Amino acid sequence: MRFRLLPLALLALGFSPAWATPANLNGQSGTEVVQGARREALMTLAQPITTLTANALNADFTWVAEFTRNVQIIGAGEGSHGSAEHFQFKDRLFRELVRQAGFTVLGIEAAFDDGYRMDQYVRGFGSDDPVMAMRQFDFWTWQTQEMRDLLVWMRQSNQTRGKGPELRVMGFDLQDPAGSLRLMQELAPDAGRLHDALQTLLIWSLGNEPWAELKAQRAEERAPFLEGVTELLGAVQALPPASPDREVLHSLAQTVRQASIRALVPDGTTGANLRDAAMAGNVRQLLAGLFPGQKAMLWAHNFHVSKVGAHGQPYRPMGSHLARDLGTRYRAIGLSYAEGEVRAIDTQGGPVPLKVAPARPESLDMLAMGSAPAVFIDLRRAVLNPVLRSWWVNPVDFAGVGALFTAGTSAHVPIELPAAFDGVILVRRSTASTLLSSSAPQR
Structure with missing residues (x-):
C-alpha cells in the first residue's frame, strides 16, 4: 500500500485535501461539503422577506436605505412576466423606495403611450376605474391584479400626499x-x-x-x-x-x-x-x-435590467447601458424562484399557468432557501465571502422566462451573477400572475 503524504509546509498552513476533511470522515461526499459551505455562507448574508403583503411595515426591507444611497435608478427584474410573487415583491419594493429613499417614478417595460395613460390614472385624471385604465396596456403581461394593486396605491397616495411629491408612471419601450x-x-x-x-x-x-x-x-x-x-x-x-x-x-x-x-x-x-x-x-x-431630479424604479424582465446578458449570448441589455452611463447611480436587482408555475403563452396558446421544472438542488435558489417566502442578498457584500466568490467565478443558473414558455422545461439560464446584479430576491415558490377579470388584447 502506498500512503499519500502531505508536505509539512502545507500542513503547517492548515491545508488538507478533500479526503482528509472532517466532513468526509463523517461520511459526506465532496459535493455535499461544497454545497454545505455555500449554503452556510448564503445563510449568513440572506435577509428574510417574511410576507408578500405590499403594505406591511416591518423589517423586511431595512436594507433599502443603504442599498439606494446616491442611486438614481433601480432596475427591478423579474424571472418571468407572469410570476405573481415577483410582481408582489416589486410592488412592495417600490413602496419602500418611496418611503425610505424618496423615489417617485415607476418606469414600466411598456410602450410610452401606455405609460402616459397609466400616469394620467395615478395622477387622478379620467376614470377612477383601474381596470378601465389598464385596458390601455398593449400586452397581457401588465394587465394583472398585482399591477392593479400598485397603481391603485399610487393613485391613493397622490390623493393624500399633501405637499409631498407626486408619484408618476412612465413607459420606456418602443413596441407600439x-x-x-x-x-x-x-x-x-x-x-x-x-x-x-x-x-x-x-x-x-x-x-x-x-x-x-x-x-x-x-x-x-x-x-x-x-x-x-x-x-x-x-x-x-x-x-x-x-x-x-x-x-x-x-x-x-x-x-x-x-x-x-x-x-x-x-x-x-x-x-x-x-x-x-x-x-x-x-x-x-x-x-x-419630464422628471428632472427624480428617482425611478424600472419594472422589467431580469435580462433587461441586468448589467450583462445571459452567459454566452451576444446581447447587451438595457441595464448595461445605464450602468455604463450612470456608474453606481444605477443598481440592478434580479428576482428568481426555486419552483412553481408562471403565466405564459405555450404552443397551445394562452396566457395560462404553466409549471416550471424545479431548480437544481445545488442551485443558488435552492441553497439560499430558509423558512421565509423569500430572501434578499446584497451581492456587493456576498462577493467578499471567499466561498461565494469562488463559486460565482462560473455562471450561475437564474430565472429567465419571458412571455413564451414550454411547460415543464427549465426556467433558469446561466448568468455571471455578480456582474449582472447588485442584489437578488430569491422566492421559494412562484405562482401564476392573476389576470384582470375582463378579457384584454393578447399580444
Whole structure:
C-alpha cells in the first residue's frame, strides 16, 4: 500500500485535501461539503422577506436605505412576466423606495403611450376605474391584479400626499409606434407642420402595420414613409420650448423613429440590442425632460435590467447601458424562484399557468432557501465571502422566462451573477400572475 503524504509546509498552513476533511470522515461526499459551505455562507448574508403583503411595515426591507444611497435608478427584474410573487415583491419594493429613499417614478417595460395613460390614472385624471385604465396596456403581461394593486396605491397616495411629491408612471419601450401616433393625434396642435407630418403617417398606417412590412419593401418603396418619420421628429423639435406637451410629443415621435429603425434590422439579436439601447436612452431622456431630479424604479424582465446578458449570448441589455452611463447611480436587482408555475403563452396558446421544472438542488435558489417566502442578498457584500466568490467565478443558473414558455422545461439560464446584479430576491415558490377579470388584447 502506498500512503499519500502531505508536505509539512502545507500542513503547517492548515491545508488538507478533500479526503482528509472532517466532513468526509463523517461520511459526506465532496459535493455535499461544497454545497454545505455555500449554503452556510448564503445563510449568513440572506435577509428574510417574511410576507408578500405590499403594505406591511416591518423589517423586511431595512436594507433599502443603504442599498439606494446616491442611486438614481433601480432596475427591478423579474424571472418571468407572469410570476405573481415577483410582481408582489416589486410592488412592495417600490413602496419602500418611496418611503425610505424618496423615489417617485415607476418606469414600466411598456410602450410610452401606455405609460402616459397609466400616469394620467395615478395622477387622478379620467376614470377612477383601474381596470378601465389598464385596458390601455398593449400586452397581457401588465394587465394583472398585482399591477392593479400598485397603481391603485399610487393613485391613493397622490390623493393624500399633501405637499409631498407626486408619484408618476412612465413607459420606456418602443413596441407600439401606432399607439404613439394615436396619442400624438390627441395632443398635437390642430394645424401647422406637426399636424401635417402626423396626418401623413396616420394615413399611411391606417388599417395596416407599416413597420411589419418595411424590411420586405424595396428601398424606393419605403423611402416616403421613413422620410415622414424623420419629418415628424423634426416637426416636434421645431415646436417652441414652451409648447404644451412638447416633451411628451418628443418622446412619442422618438419611439416611432426607434420602431422604424428596428423594423429594418437584419436579425433578432440586432433587433434586441437596438431595443435595449433605445429603452436605456428613453429612460435617460424621460428623467431629464419630464422628471428632472427624480428617482425611478424600472419594472422589467431580469435580462433587461441586468448589467450583462445571459452567459454566452451576444446581447447587451438595457441595464448595461445605464450602468455604463450612470456608474453606481444605477443598481440592478434580479428576482428568481426555486419552483412553481408562471403565466405564459405555450404552443397551445394562452396566457395560462404553466409549471416550471424545479431548480437544481445545488442551485443558488435552492441553497439560499430558509423558512421565509423569500430572501434578499446584497451581492456587493456576498462577493467578499471567499466561498461565494469562488463559486460565482462560473455562471450561475437564474430565472429567465419571458412571455413564451414550454411547460415543464427549465426556467433558469446561466448568468455571471455578480456582474449582472447588485442584489437578488430569491422566492421559494412562484405562482401564476392573476389576470384582470375582463378579457384584454393578447399580444
